[in-house]
Amino acid sequence: MLEFFQYQFMQRALIAAVLVSVACGVVGSYVVIKRIVALSGAISHAAFGGVGLGYFLGVNPVLAAIPFSIISAIGIGAVKQKVKISEDTAIGILWSVGMALGVIFINLTPGYAPDLFSYLFGSILTVSNSDIYIMLFLDLIIIATVYLFRREFLSVSFDEEFSKVAGLPASWIYMLLLALVALSVVVLIKVVGVILIIALLTIPAAIAMQYTYRLGMMILLAVGLGMLFTTVGLYISYLFNLASGATIVLVLGLAFLLSSLLKKDNW
């Protein structure tokens, strides 16, 4: 156990796991209560298109993915308000087209072909110091935004129509929430990958919601559970030499299953 903590890459991975858990626990709580898990999945895959574009243009993939995914998030929010296509359909289109664009862009990129797999499952074991600073900065942005707009986020998540009637700029708040999701996805994509992002946005918050009816407590619990399960996942992956991202996802999935069964017993 001790040697697990001695490797410098493992220490950095643990710090990354903590920072990721903060971002995903906070944003994920709103993703779960506003029921935009599928939409967040679509944004994550659209971000992948941005990553591909970055490689193709020869710029930093994460920087290219930021505008790409924020625009797609806001675009889908706008679609929802125009009601010309159902949100469901728009999610399916964005999801697949974003992914396909990423693949094609990387195909077209001459020379060095980046490892696509690392953007699906991330590479938490190769986190650099600058990645850690970027994630820390992201966490601060997320916490500040959520703190400033906590009343609006709660009201819009609960009842968008009433919020509008009460004079709240509901559409803007919804877009802001989607933009926050997009920003989290982009910054975390290299570290934990698309699939782990979805798992981390959804599962800790979903477990937390089973045990508390206070949003503040739910967020804290989601952050704590994220930290716990990512650490456990990392340790298991180290012990058995398994892919770390996928192991963390499975640990989260198992935790959710157990939690749901326990919750059922309590009824």
Place this chain on the structure above:
Amino acid sequence: MKAVELNDISIKFNEQYVLKDISLCIDEKDFMAIIGPNGGGKSTLLKIILGILTPDNGEVKVFGREPKQAKDLIGYLPQKLSFDPDFPINVYETVLTGRYHGLFKGYNQKDKEAVLHTLKDVEMHDLKDRQISRLSGGQMQRVFIARAIVKGPKLLLMDEPMASIDPEMQNSFYKLMSQLKNQMAIVLVSHDVGAVSTHVDKIACLNRELYYHGSVENAANGLEEIYHCPIDLISHGIPHRVLREH
């Protein structure tokens, strides 16, 4: 001053009239039911009064103002909401969202007192810490009514309030309404004329156009008019009393 004045309102969705040439006045202490079949434009009409929708033609005035300028004077009870049963919000917090002041403006002591006071009015004070899904349909509706009236509106708009409560709860709903109607104009929409007509003072009959508008009693004389309403509306189910006993 009139609570609501609608002048020749029309609105189309996909080239189809949803509302056509509606003119309607609602007085300050009216207790009115807008009755019509599903898809007859009732909710659309409420949304126009609320300022969520803007009509293609016609003029809307709420207490002499544009609807968007009259937000603080309008309370709104939406149709039954769908939210996650585990949604982390309790009764108190739900009602507090009805006191929203604007971005970066928190809730103050006055807001908190208003919430507790309103919860007493709707007899939900004892359950103020209860998670919202752990309430019965009738209790939940009282909470949403509290959220609608916690700002002290002069007009309360309710979208199908009967749809979300059990029939046994209707009496206590109307008891609450009879307390509120001295303080504000109340307008509810319903597709069920039988459920509302013995309690409200006025009815308006809406199916794309406004067919009748006036006191419930006079509807007797205007039977011919009211029969312009789709027939199933008046006679659906067992034959029932449209009028108060007198």
